[in-house]
Amino acid sequence: MAWPPPGYVPYQVVFPRWSFSHTWADFSQATVTMSSGGQGIGVALLPVHDGYGENTLVWTPSLSSGGPPTTDKAYDVSVKGVVIGGVPRDFGYRVIVFNPGSSAATSAGVEETLLGDPPAAAGTVDSPRGLDFSESGIMPCHRNRPPTTRRCVWRRPM
Numbered sequence: 001m002a003w004p005p006p007g008y009v010p011y012q013v014v015f016p017r018w019s020f021s022h023t024w025a026d027f028s029q030a031t032v033t034m035s036s037g038g039q040g041i042g043v044a045l046l047p048v049h050d051g052y053g054e055n056t057l058v059w060t061p062s063l064s065s066g067g068p069p070t071t072d073k074a075y076d077v078s079v080k081g082v083v084i085g086g087v088p089r090d091f092g093y094r095v096i097v098f099n100p101g102s103s104a105a106t107s108a109g110v111e112e113t114l115l116g117d118p119p120a121a122a123g124t125v126d127s128p129r130g131l132d133f134s135e136s137g138i139m140p141c142h143r144n145r146p147p148t149t150r151r152c153v154w155r156r157p158m
Contacts, residue, residue, distance in 0.1 A: 001054065002077070006093035010100050011068050017046070018061060018077070020091065021054040026083040032059045033078045041075070057082075068099040 001021040004014050020032075027048045034041040042062035048055070057079065073096070080090040 002093060002095075004095045004097070006095060008072075008096045008098055011097050014095075014097050016060055016065070017058050019056050019058045020077075020079050020082075021056040022082060022084060023054055024084060025055045025057075026050075027055060027057040029083065030057050030079060030081045032057065033080075034061050035076045036074060068102065069097055070099070070102060073097045 003019045032043050043059045046058040075095045078092045
């Protein structure tokens with residue numbers, strides 16, 4: 001479990017301290033690196049205190065907090081040297097911070113391409129999560145984004 005979690009996250013819930021938790025993990029030798037646009041970001045690890053809930057690694061990245069972002073900002077996070085059950089493991093994920101109130105977040109022209117078959121072949125299907133699948137294979141993306149801000153275009157893999 002990471003905070004902020006992988007994927008799109010509104011800037012209002014991105015706090016100065018970032019964290020990564022895993023049941024029974026030993027973070028005593030773990031390292032964290034972060035980058036954005038290929039540029040490294042400094043991180044300061046906080047002391048690990050196990051035995052309270054899930055074991056958690058906490059760090060403070062050197063990020064500017066000059067207000068809401070004007071465009072989506074992607075951060076690549078790498079957590080290495082986590083020992084689980086005596087086996088060292090590495091984890092990597094991407095956090096994309098966005099401003100849900102910006103004009104960039106509400107533009108209709110932003111698309112995300114997903115590989116695979118569209119979830120419905122024809123017609124419109126209302127799912128329990130409120131997703132509309134159209135005959136064209138275009139649907140709204142609901143990955144931590146308001147439903148009107150992005151749409152997914154399904155493409156079959158080559």
